[in-house]
């Protein structure tokens with residue numbers, strides 16, 4: 001059985017589905033602070049199998065101990081965490097507590113239970129500001145400019161120290177580039193609370209009329225069209241990489257780092273144009289000043305994951321955007337369109 005922390009969230013829910021479809025038993029631990037129980041119900045429907053779901057906090061050691069005692073857990077995928085950059089600047093302690101202390105509590109419980117295989121959700125943000133593209137795993141980590149990024153780098157360092165201290169650990173640090181898209185069914189996808197920080201969720205909300213226009217943050221970067229360039233990766237490709245890492249970690253020890261990206265960069269303006277093609281309608285936008293903390297460009301060298309895991313991203317940009325659009329069209333208010341009893345119950349008003 002695989003314990004998936006944060007399994008009700010955007011990436012976690014796709015990972016749970018992929019694990020179930022690959023024949024794994026899954027236990028989800030999520031406190032639903034940024035997700036909905038509806039996501040789990042939909043995953044169950046898509047997989048045709050029930051999911052063991054526990055509503056609880058990854059920092060709760062007694063709960064973790066009880067779960068490891070009660071279920072035959074062989075490995076953990078650890079997605080539970082907070083991820084909003086701006087919020088992390090305002091509430092740094094909450095970020096360090098969840099993302100760093102939460103990871104420590106999990107590892108303590110794992111060690112006590114004799115479970116040493118862990119896949120950790122890291123981020124390309126740990127590379128900081130680097131001008132050498134593409135970014136390979138050989139690139140030194142940098143200095144993330146916000147507490148969210150720092151908490152990811154700190155958690156990576158905690159896990160490295162742990163693996164050095166005891167050879168039984170086998171830990172994969174998966175550095176995501178920019179996950180977007182949704183499951184092809186349109187049943188699960190990204191459902192941000194409040195105003196989206198990230199590009200595609202914002203574009204989707206403009207397209208369904210929840211927001212009037214996209215703000216493009218800067219058109220004076222040293223990139224071909226002046227707008228920021230990123231390596232967008234389909235969330236289903238991303239979670240397939242997790243399953244490959246999980247398999248690989250069975251035969252290795254220590255810490256392994258893998259970039260999960262496509263190796264291709266697209267600018268904000270290219271994203272807008274490709275999205276307009278997919279939706280068949282214009283996307284209103286305005287150019288705004290650069291967003292503080294943004295880098296001009298960032299894309300991965302994904303070869304290490306291909307060489308070592310036999311994994312590479314297969315879905316192209318049009319598929320990413322079409323799948324995301326299907327999810328948003330079918331669920332214009334996200335999971336709030338369905339009654340849940342949890343946090344995501346207050347729907348934002350929909351413009352007609």
Ligand code: NAD
Nearest residue numbers: 006009010011030031032033034035057058080081121123
């Ligand atoms: P998400 O917010 O949708 O999912 C995180 C899940 O963790 C949520 O369901 C939330 O309720 C849960 N959670 C948060 N704190 C918890 C706690 N203390 N105990 C139990 N559950 C808790 O985010 P996501 O996009 O699915 O991200 C998953 C992971 O991947 C995060 O660790 C994130 O930092 C990392 N990551 C995400 C991106 C991205 O662009 N989405 C990029 C790089 C890394």
Ligand code: UD1
Nearest residue numbers: 085123125197198199202215216217228229230268293294
């Ligand atoms: C951001 C975070 C990063 C985090 C990642 C995934 C910052 C500085 N970085 O990365 O730490 O790991 O999300 O959660 O917040 N853009 C617009 N208009 C928008 C939104 C974005 O023009 O409304 C532009 C940005 O300037 C950037 C690109 O779109 O050039 C992608 O932005 P975003 O989706 O927020 O991802 P990152 O900035 O790469």
